[in-house]
Structure formats: C-alpha cells, structure tokens
Amino acid sequence: MAEVLVYVDHVDGAVRKPTLELLTLARRVGEPVAVALGNGAGDTAATLAEHGAVKVLTHEAAEYADYLVVPKVEALQAAVEAVSPAAVLVPSSAEGKEIAARLALRIGSGIITDAVDLEAGDEGPVATQSVFAASFTTKSRVSKGTPVITVKPNSAAVEAAPAAGAVEALSVTFSDKATGTKVTARTPRESTGRPELTEAAIVVSGGRGVNGAENFSIIEALADSLGAAVGASRAAVDAGWYPHTNQVGQTGKSVSPQLYIASGISGAIQHRAGMQTSKTIVAINKDAEAPIFELVDYGVVGDLFDVVPALTEEIKARKG
Amino acid sequence: MSLRIVVTVKYVPDATGDRHFADDLTVDRDDVDGLLSELDEYAVEQALQISENSDDDVEVTVLTVGPEDAKDALRKALSMGADKAIHVEDDDLHGTDAIGTSLVLAKAIEKAGFDLVVSGMASTDGTMGVVPALLAERLGVPQVTLLSEVSVEDGTVKGRRDGDAASEQLEASLPAVVSVTDQSGEARYPSFKGIMAAKKKPVESWDLSDLDIEAEEVGLEGAYTVVDGAAERPARTAGTIVKDEGEGGKQLAEYLASQKFI
Numbered sequence: 013m014a015e016v017l018v019y020v021d022h023v024d025g026a027v028r029k030p031t032l033e034l035l036t037l038a039r040r041v042g043e044p045v046a047v048a049l050g051n052g053a054g055d056t057a058a059t060l061a062e063h064g065a066v067k068v069l070t071h072e073a074a075e076y077a078d079y080l081v082v083p084k085v086e087a088l089q090a091a092v093e094a095v096s097p098a099a100v101l102v103p104s105s106a107e108g109k110e111i112a113a114r115l116a117l118r119i120g121s122g123i124i125t126d127a128v129d130l131e132a133g134d135e136g137p138v139a140t141q142s143v144f145a146a147s148f149t150t151k152s153r154v155s156k157g158t159p160v161i162t163v164k165p166n167s168a169a170v171e172a173a174p175a176a177g178a179v180e181a182l183s184v185t186f187s188d189k190a191t192g193t194k195v196t197a198r199t200p201r202e203s204t205g206r207p208e209l210t211e212a213a214i215v216v217s218g219g220r221g222v223n224g225a226e227n228f229s230i231i232e233a234l235a236d237s238l239g240a241a242v243g244a245s246r247a248a249v250d251a252g253w254y255p256h257t258n259q260v261g262q263t264g265k266s267v268s269p270q271l272y273i274a275s276g277i278s279g280a281i282q283h284r285a286g287m288q289t290s291k292t293i294v295a296i297n298k299d300a301e302a303p304i305f306e307l308v309d310y311g312v313v314g315d316l317f318d319v320v321p322a323l324t325e326e327i328k329a330r331k332g
Numbered sequence: 333m334s335l336r337i338v339v340t341v342k343y344v345p346d347a348t349g350d351r352h353f354a355d356d357l358t359v360d361r362d363d364v365d366g367l368l369s370e371l372d373e374y375a376v377e378q379a380l381q382i383s384e385n386s387d388d389d390v391e392v393t394v395l396t397v398g399p400e401d402a403k404d405a406l407r408k409a410l411s412m413g414a415d416k417a418i419h420v421e422d423d424d425l426h427g428t429d430a431i432g433t434s435l436v437l438a439k440a441i442e443k444a445g446f447d448l449v450v451s452g453m454a455s456t457d458g459t460m461g462v463v464p465a466l467l468a469e470r471l472g473v474p475q476v477t478l479l480s481e482v483s484v485e486d487g488t489v490k491g492r493r494d495g496d497a498a499s500e501q502l503e504a505s506l507p508a509v510v511s512v513t514d515q516s517g518e519a520r521y522p523s524f525k526g527i528m529a530a531k532k533k534p535v536e537s538w539d540l541s542d543l544d545i546e547a548e549e550v551g552l553e554g555a556y557t558v559v560d561g562a563a564e565r566p567a568r569t570a571g572t573i574v575k576d577e578g579e580g581g582k583q584l585a586e587y588l589a590s591q592k593f594i
Contacts, residue, residue, distance in 0.1 A: 023497060080493075080502055081465065081475060106461065106478055106495065113430070113462035114469040122431060122556025125460045138560070144351040144457075149563050156556040192474030193508075196490075197501040208496060214593065238593065256480075256515050257494060262347065262456060263371060263514040271593050281347050285459075292591060293571075294584065300575075307568055310587045314576025322581025330585065330594050 014098035015067075016042035017091055019084075019111065020060065021103045025052025027059045029211045030103040030165040035063040037130040037168045041137045042098045044175070045069065047091045047182065049084055050076035054179060061177020063170065069094070069182040080193035081107060085114040087184045092119055094182065097158060099137050101130075104162040105210075112162045121157025128167045128268065128289060137161060145262070145281055146288035165210045166268045201257070204242075209258055212241035214271045215290070217260055218253075219245035219283075221276020221297065221316055225253040230320050231275060237327040243267065243287075245277045261286035275316045279304025296320060333388040335484070335506075338446045339379045340395050340437055340467070341372040341409055343402035344457040351457075356552065357559040358427045359457065361399065368405035371452035373519035376409045378512045379450045380520070382484050391415050393444055397425065397436050403535065410530035411522035418444060422539040427552030430458070434466035436550060439543040441471065448489065449509040453478055464511035474504035480515035 016038040021028045031046075038044035046065040048056040053070040060068050069091050075083040088111065092100060102112040104126050116123035127139035133153060139161050141150045153159065209215065216238065218231035228242075235242045244254035246261050260267055262285040272290035277283060279295070279302055287293070288307060295304040300313045312319050345351050349364035376394065383390035394409040396402045397420040406417040420440050428436070441449055449471070454461035468475030476482075479491035479502070489508050493500045494515070522530070540547060548554055574583050588594050 080477075080500075109460065109462050110465035110475070110477065113465045116556075117431065117434070117466055117469045122429070123462065124557055125462060142565075143562075145347065147351070147565055148353065149565055150357075150559050151561045152557055152559045154556060155558045189472065193476055193502055193504045195500050196503050199499045201496070201498055210496070257496070262459070263453075271588070271591075285347070292593075293568075294588070296580075296584070300573075305571075305573060308571040308573070309568070310571055310584065311573040312576050312580040312584050313573060314580040318578075319576050319580040319584065323584050324581075326582050326585035327588070327594055330589060 014042040015045045015095050017088070017095060017097040017100040018044050018046045018065070019088060019100070019102040019108065020046050020048040020056055021105060021108065022048060022052065022056050025055025027056050028103070029170060030163070032059070032063045032170040033165065033168045034101045034103060034163055035060070035065060036171045037163060038101055039064050039173060040130060041132045045095055045097065047088060049087050057177050057179045061175055062172055064173035064175050065177045066175045068177050068179050070179055071182040071184050073184070075186055075190055078195055079191050080195060081110050081114065082192060083186055083190045084111050085118065086186055086190050087182060088115050089118050090184045091182055092158060099159040099161060102160070102162045104164045109162050112160050116157070116160040119157055121160050122154035123160045124152050124154060125162045126266070127161050127163045130161065130163065142289050145285035164266065164268060206235060207239070207241045209241045209243055209260070210265050210267055212267070212269055214238045214240035215243045215260070215267050215269045216240045216273045216275070217243035217245065217277060218248055218275050219277030220247040222248055222253060223276070228254055230317070230324070234273070234320050234324045237324045237331070245283050274304055275320055277304055278302040279307065335386060335388045335390045335447050336445050337379045337382065337390060337392045337448045337450060338395050338441050338444055339375050339392060339409065339414065340449065340451045340463070341376065341405050342369045342455045343367070343396060343398045343405035344369040344455055347456055353562045356427065357562055358552070366401050366404065368408040369452060369456045371454055371456055371514060374512050374514055374516050375450045375452045376412050376414060377519040378482050378516050380413045381517070382448070382482070386484065393418060395437065395440055395444065396420070397433060397440070406535055407530055408522065410533045411527040412520055413526060416533055417535040418538060419535055420538045420543070424540055424547040424551050427555060428550045429555040429557050430460055430462055430466065431556045432550040432554050434463055434470055436543065436545060437463070438467055438470035439545060440538060441467070443538070443543060447506045448484065451509065451511040453511050453513045464509050468509040471507070471509065474508045476502050476504050476508050477511040479510060479512050482510055482512060482516060
C-alpha cells in the first residue's frame with residue numbers, strides 16, 4: 013500500500029488534535045508516515061503510533077524555531093524524496109498552508125487547501141472543499157505531481173488505530189533560503205485554559221449584541237459550562253471587546269465545530285463564511301429577522317442578557 | 333536610495349452577491365459585481381505607509397492579474413495613492429489556479445523590478461492564503477507573512493506575526509515578500525483629489541507573451557488541480573425557533589441535552 017506523508021503539528025512533542033484527525037483521513041488513501049520536526053519531535057511517536065502512523069520520521073534542529081516556514085518546507089521535501097508518497101497531508105493552519113504551498117512548488121505538484129473531507133479516488137485522493145461562504149461544496153483533485161492537501165480541523169474523527177510507529181531519523185540539509193526570515197522574538201500566547209478556537213468541538217461566540225468588553229464574561233461563562241472555545245464576530249473585535257485571535261469569519265478564523273452558539277450576532281455573510289460548516293448551529297438574538305436564523309438548527313429570539321445566563325445555569329445544574 | 337514596492341491585488345466577486353460556478357466549474361464572474369478584495373486594501377495601505385515613513389524615494393506599483401474589469405481594482409488602489417499600475421490580462425488565463433497565478437505574478441514582479449512585494453493575507457474569494465508564500469518561493473526571497481505590524485528601514489523589513497500559539501517578531505533583508513492581515517491598520521478611503529489624480533496615473537497592460545509564459549502553463553489546461561464537481565449546499569432544513577418568554581434559556585438547554593451536547 014502506498015505511503016502517505018502526514019505533517020505533524022505539535023508543541024514541544026505534544027501532538028495537536030488536527031494532526032490526529034489527519035491520520036484518520038490518511039488511512040483512507042494509504043499508510044500514514046508522520047513527519048515530526050523541531051524540539052520534542054521524537055516525543056510525538058507514541059501518540060502518532062496509537063493513531064495509525066506506521067512510521068515516524070523525526071528531525072530536531074534549532075532552525076525550525078529560529079526561522080520562518082522554509083526549514084520545515086525543506087525537511088518535508090527531504091521526506092518526500094525519501095518516501096515517494098502517494099500524497100502529503102498538512103493541517104490547514106496559517107503556517108501549514110504556507111508550508112504546503114512552497115512544498116508543492118518545489119516538488120512540481122498541485123495543492124488543495126482547506127479540504128473538509130478526503131477519500132480515495134481512481135486518480136488519486138479526492139478532496140471535498142466548502143466554498144463561497146460554504147454555500148457550495150466542491151470535489152477536487154491534484155492532477156500533476158504528488159497531491160499536497162491541507163485539511164481543516166474537525167474534518168474527521170480522531171480514531172485509535174494502533175500501528176508500529178517506528179521512529180526513523182530524517183536526514184535534512186538546509187539551503188541558504190532556509191534562514192532568510194529570522195524569528196527574533198517569540199511571546200507564547202497566554203493560555204485561557206479553553207480549547208483552541210479552530211480545534212474546539214463547541215464554540216460559543218459573541219457579537220455586537222454583547223455590547224461591551226465587560227459583558228463578554230457571560231459568553232465566557234457559557235463557554236466554560238460547555239468546555240467550549242470563545243469566538244467573536246468582527247464587529248465585537250473591531251470594537252475592541254475581544255482579541256482578534258478569537259475572530260470568527262472571513263478575515264478571521266474559520267471554524268467547523270460540532271456545535272456553534274452565536275449570541276448577539278446578526279450573521280453577515282462575512283461571519284457566515286467562517287462558521288457555516290458547523291454541524292449544529294444555535295443562535296440567540298433579539299432581532300427575529302437576523303439572517304443568522306436562516307442557518308440555525310435551533311434559535312431563540314430573545315435578549316442574550318436573559319437567555320445566556322439562564323442557559324449557563326441550566327447547563328451547570330444538569331451537569332451537577 | 334530608492335525602494336520599489338509592488339502590491340499584488342485581486343479583483344474579486346462581491347461576497348454579498350450570489351456567487352456561483354460557470355459550466356466549466358470556474359467562478360462565474362458575469363453574474364456578480366467585482367471589487368478590490370478587501371484584504372488587499374490593507375496591503376495597499378501598508379505600502380503607502382511604508383512609502384510615507386521612508387526617507388528614500390519610494391515607488392508603489394499595484395499589480396493585478398485578471399479580466400478587463402479588474403482595472404477597477406487598480407483604479408481603487410491608485411486613488412488611494414499608489415503611483416502606477418500593471419494589469420496582466422490574457423484570454424488564456426481563464427481558469428488559472430494558485431500555482432499558475434503565482435507564476436504570472438512572479439514573472440510580472442520580476443519584469444517590473446522590486447525591492448518589496450506586499451500582499452493581502454488571502455483573497456476574499458478563494459481564501460487559500462498561499463500566494464504570498466508561493467511568490468517568495470518563486471522569487472527566491474524571504475517571506476515575512478501574515479503581519480499585523482510592518483516596518484521597513486535600512487534594507488530590512490520587520491514585522492509582527494500573531495499566530496495561534498505565539499506572537500513572533502520577524503526580520504528579513506530586502507528584497508522580500510510581505511503579507512499583511514486586517515489588523516495591520518485601517519485602509520484609507522480615497523479622497524476626491526486622489527480619485528481625480530488616479531485618472532492620470534499610468535496603467536500598463538501586459539499579456540502572457542510580455543512575460544514569456546506559454547498558454548499551456550496557465551489557464552484550465554495548465555492547472556495543477558481539477559474540480560470534478562460543484563454542488564450547491566442543500567438549504568438547511570428550517571430550524572426550530574422559539575421566542576424567549578422567560579423560558580428561552582431552559583428550552584435551549586433542553587435542546588442541547590436532546591442533541592447530547594450536555
């Protein structure tokens with residue numbers, strides 16, 4: 013069976029969930045071979061093996077942290093040359109897409125980004141994408157070279173599928189291009205203790221109706237009762253009520269959780285573009301005419317300052 | 333010293349319009365009005381600010397690849413304050429994918445001459461966000477991308493990239509490719525004076541032969557990807573909508589429990 017390279021997104025050896033989802037999809041098109049780079053690369057092996065990686069190629073070097081993107085491209089290129097895979101899968105993070113793009117160009121291949129599903133086809137992997145603010149679904153494939161495909165978080169279930177996960181050192185030689193963009197400082201984002209927005213199974217978002225930074229605490233309280241991430245509409249972010257890193261929409265993050273709860277968000281097309289693929293959509297809004305209600309599975313027409321705290325209390329009571 | 337900045341911009345279908353596909357599964361551009369991609373306005377703005385903050389002699393050129401109407405995007409950028417524009421237009425470009433677009437842009441940027449390329453973080457139609465990285469790869473220069481803050485001084489570009497896990501300070505020598513996010517700074521509105529001045533600014537038109545690109549390298553034929561099908565997402569079945577009369581929170585909790593979220 014053909015091998016499929018899976019680029020591992022990890023933080024000091026802790027594998028992030030989208031990579032585990034990729035391993036599920038990779039098994040549909042071949043045998044997953046994971047590529048883990050940088051500090052703690054070797055520590056990823058046990059988790060990756062548990063989720064189906066037959067092999068884990070690792071390489072640690074300071075360049076991965078000290079320079080932007082290109083060292084990772086060169087390592088992945090070395091892995092492609094070593095393995096001759098049927099496809100290369102990369103998580104659809106901002107960096108993942110940049111890595112995938114440059115790799116595709118180097119190996120003379122096409123690239124598909126933001127796949128939401130993947131299946132084996134007669135002429136190679138077929139990717140499903142959600143386009144035009146999720147109003148259309150397309151099926152695409154790479155027609156030249158080794159398909160390079162980036163996949164959005166929450167596109168597949170994480171499944172245990174124990175495999176050998178044999179660790180092999182990857183041999184990488186960096187070119188002078190690898191050190192072109194220096195990372196001169198790095199400030200880790202302060203952890204809120206909540207799940208990462210793009211990876212969360214449940215997202216609770218607030219918009220213009222939240223009416224002030226101080227009121228976001230009620231959105232956060234609801235999120236915490238559900239173990240959810242907090243999102244914000246562009247209006248709320250532009251007003252300075254919540255950080256840009258939490259913005260859901262066309263110019264912010266695209267999310268696809270199991271459950272999306274929009275509070276005080278009217279549902280402009282730009283916001284819908286970032287959340288319309290959510291499996292279940294719930295909205296709370298005073299305005300019965302708000303376009304968000306066209307999307308919902310369940311909507312409450314009402315004041316979020318009444319409904320959200322009541323909902324939070326009820327959830328807490330039910331969870332005991 | 334002089335600094336040549338090329339800003340890549342895209343003319344995109346208005347997202348508030350009813351976008352759909354043509355028979356060949358390319359984006360149907362006839363049915364929906366186009367405009368300068370909003371995310372590219374931030375790129376134009378940052379290029380103008382770099383120019384205004386520089387002691388050097390700076391020339392800002394806006395570049396687009398697209399059909400005749402794409403000139404509207406160039407006019408908007410010129411009226412904001414860019415100095416000149418280049419429009420690459422060719423019938424053979426129809427259906428070009430991201431890899432092909434990056435080829436055309438890179439050849440045009442090389443022909444124009446550049447010290448710095450500034451792009452938006454993504455187009456608002458394709459939203460792939462890969463063209464700046466592809467340009468850096470093709471041009472063989474550093475990428476300093478997804479910046480929420482950017483400055484250029486003494487042949488060095490610096491910027492801040494706000495990622496999920498960390499905020500990073502980046503630095504590279506020119507020439508380089510930069511992309512900026514919508515956090516980089518509000519884009520200016522063209523003034524009346526700017527709009528009038530834009531009418532007199534030069535817009536060059538290039539086709540594929542000007543860039544030594546063969547027709548087979550671009551368009552649907554040259555694409556590295558194939559769209560096999562496009563289906564309109566079925567309209568969501570009408571959801572349950574309740575009016576809060578004191579029990580809205582409880583009813584919603586009941587629904588979430590029935591769906592096993594609680």
